[in-house]
Amino acid sequence: MSLAIFDTLFGSKARARLIRFFLVNPGTEFSASEVVEKTLISRSDVTRELARLTKMKLLFERSRKGKKCFVVNEEFPFYTELKSLVSKLNIHAQSQVFRKLKIIGEVKLILISGLFLNYPKSKVDMILVVNNINRTKLKHAIVHLEAEVGREIRFVLMNSEELHYRLNMLDRFFIEFLEGPYEGVVNKVPELKRFIAGLKK
Numbered sequence: 001m002s003l004a005i006f007d008t009l010f011g012s013k014a015r016a017r018l019i020r021f022f023l024v025n026p027g028t029e030f031s032a033s034e035v036v037e038k039t040l041i042s043r044s045d046v047t048r049e050l051a052r053l054t055k056m057k058l059l060f061e062r063s064r065k066g067k068k069c070f071v072v073n074e075e076f077p078f079y080t081e082l083k084s085l086v087s088k089l090n091i092h093a094q095s096q097v098f099r100k101l102k103i104i105g106e107v108k109l110i111l112i113s114g115l116f117l118n119y120p121k122s123k124v125d126m127i128l129v130v131n132n133i134n135r136t137k138l139k140h141a142i143v144h145l146e147a148e149v150g151r152e153i154r155f156v157l158m159n160s161e162e163l164h165y166r167l168n169m170l171d172r173f174f175i176e177f178l179e180g181p182y183e184g185v186v187n188k189v190p191e192l193k194r195f196i197a198g199l200k201k
Contacts, residue, residue, distance in 0.1 A: 006085070014045040015052070021150040022059060022072040023086045029062060029069040040147040058082075087118060097148050098185050100141035105133035108160055109192065110185035111177070115149055119181050126155040127177065129163045129189065160189075167195050175199065 010016040021039050022030075030038070036046050050070055053059045058079075059070045073079065101110055107130050114125030130138075138157075146153050156173075158166075166174055178196055187193070 012049075014041045015049045017041060017147070017150070018046070018049050018053065019058070019082065020086055022053075022070070023083055024150040026072050026074055029064055029071045031064070031067050031069050035070070038147065039150070040144065097141075097144050100137070100144055101128070102186060104130055104137040104141055106131040107186050108188045109163065111182050111187075112185060113177060113180055113182040114154065115151060117181050117183065122177065122180050122182075123173070124154045124156050124177070126153060128155055128157045129160060130157065131159050133157070133159075163189065164191070167191060 006020070007013045007016040010019060017039050018035070018041065021035070032043070032046055032050060035041070035050070036043050039046070041049075050059065054061050054070065057073055058076050060073050062069050062071060076082075098110070101107070107128075109127065109129035111127040112125065113119050114122035116125055128138075142153060142155070174195075178199060
């Protein structure tokens with residue numbers, strides 16, 4: 001299921017993103033300010049949608065040090081079904097959010113797996129190979145990606161020199177990553193293509 005379908009199903013992008021955020025973070029309490037920070041939804045939309053989701057009992061409202069906090073209700077009648085829907089979400093490389101990653105420097109390689117492809121066995125969600133990186137733009141892009149998926153993104157960042165070293169050493173981490181499901185957002189590394197072809201023989 002695509003994010004667009006999920007958003008349409010729940011009537012608004014803000015509501016869909018909040019539902020997704022709380023479902024992928026069960027058992028964790030968040031204040032309204034924390035929700036705004038992590039989802040990048042406006043405070044007015046967060047306030048409105050938190051009230052609606054609490055009223056329908058998908059969320060519980062609690063007090064933490066005198067501050068209102070919210071946590072998903074795991075006894076909600078459709079909790080299991082909603083979790084299943086969220087687990088089927090596939091945030092493909094075609095997502096506009098990935099465009100932000102393509103301008104963080106001289107991008108040679110972006111591979112995604114893990115939470116982007118619903119593959120929890122992957123040790124990381126993304127591999128980035130970038131030369132002359134702009135770390136401010138990287139941070140900006142990662143923040144937006146994390147708001148989209150609702151969770152922290154595990155990624156490995158390196159430059160071309162380190163990538164070549166890992167490939168020459170037949171790095172086990174790379175082999176394990178490439179043996180699982182993954183998608184290429186950017187691949188300007190010819191030797192990686194040969195490396196992958198060699199794994200398939």
